[in-house]
Amino acid sequence: MxxxxxxxxxxxxxxxxxxxxxxxxxxxxxxxxxxxxxxxxxxxxxxxxxxxxxxxxxxxxxxxxxxxxxxxxxxxxxxxxxxxxxxxxxxxxxxxxxxxxxxxxxxxxxxxxxxxxxxxxxxxxxxxxxxxxxxxxxxxxxxxxxxxLSAPLIPVFEKISVMPLVGTIDTERAKLIMENLLNGVVKHRAEVVLIDITGVPVVDTMVAHHIIQAADAVRLVGAKCMLVGIRPEIAQTIVNLGINLNQVITTSTLRKGIEQALEITNRKIVKLEGSL
The missing domain is CATH 1.10.490.10 (Globins)
Structure with missing residues (x-):
């Protein structure tokens, strides 16, 4: 058959x-x-x-x-x-x-x-x-x-690095962010690190906790941590949740964060004469 x-x-x-x-x-x-x-x-x-x-x-x-x-x-x-x-x-x-x-x-x-x-x-x-x-x-x-590719630490100026974050942040990814952040600070000899959360759709208590932990860890290796890209709705959420970010420098945009980072490292952007 x-x-x-x-x-x-x-x-x-x-x-x-x-x-x-x-x-x-x-x-x-x-x-x-x-x-x-x-x-x-x-x-x-x-x-x-x-x-x-x-x-x-x-x-x-x-x-x-x-x-x-x-x-x-x-x-x-x-x-x-x-x-x-x-x-x-x-x-x-x-x-x-x-x-x-x-x-x-x-x-x-x-x-x-x-x-x-x-x-x-x-x-x-x-x-x-x-x-x-x-x-x-x-x-x-x-x-x-x-x-x-989700958590690269990018050196943008001498002593200044940026970590752009996109998408949701869970516990597993937070561990990867922490690891890349600390390794990058040492590797690039960064004095200021900017964590850009422009692409993070939601910042809740857990996400904020991970960011605070990352900032604390960066300070332990001798660098300062800044949180940039805080949109109005994110700021309102942070306030409503009672999240304390007093130990972290915050700005609304990456540009403003870089300007502050340059000041921290005793530098600034100067407009040249004749330039637009």
């Missing part, structure tokens, strides 16, 4: 593929399908069928094909719901077509159902597992990359 399955599906590949793509376009997520070019959709769908077929032929490297396909669809942005729906739809098409064929005696149908289930169910689990593992690995790598 397995041999019948092994013979039937490859011989009807084009027919199965065509019907699968039509059903998926009708029932799939339109937002996803609309952003994928027809050529990419056809090529990836064909590869999807090839992966399924490779599981029938044990002589082929199924696990390698499955891993490569999972990486590809994650990279292309195929959502997991589309993959699971695609597997279910593929199973129904193959099931219906074999069930309707005259090549298989009616008395053999129940036997075929068992063989089909033993073939389809493990493959379903394998593809979902491969997709999930690839997705988690991709997200993990992206998270590491974002962390590396």
């Amino acid at each position: 397995y041999n019948f399955l092994l013979e039937y599906i490859p011989n009807h590949k084009d027919e199965i593929l065509t019907e699968w793509m039509e059903r998926m376009k009708q029932n799939g997520d339109e937002r996803f399908i609309n952003v994928v070019s027809d050529q990419v959709y056809v090529n990836t769908s064909s590869e999807f069928v090839d992966v399924i077929l490779s599981r029938l032929d044990t002589s082929e490297n199924y696990n390698e094909k499955l891993s490569e396909f999972a990486e590809k669809i994650v990279r292309l942005g195929w959502p997991l719901t589309f993959v699971t729906s695609g597997l279910s739809t593929m199973g129904k098409i193959i099931f219906d077509k074999i069930n309707e064929t005259t090549d298989l005696p009616k008395e053999k149908h129940s036997e075929y159902f068992l063989v089909y289930d033993k073939w389809m169910t493990p493959m379903y689990n394998e593809i979902i597992s491969a997709y999930t593992a690839t997705w988690e690995r991709t997200v993990s790598l992206q998270k590491i990359a974002l962390q590396e």
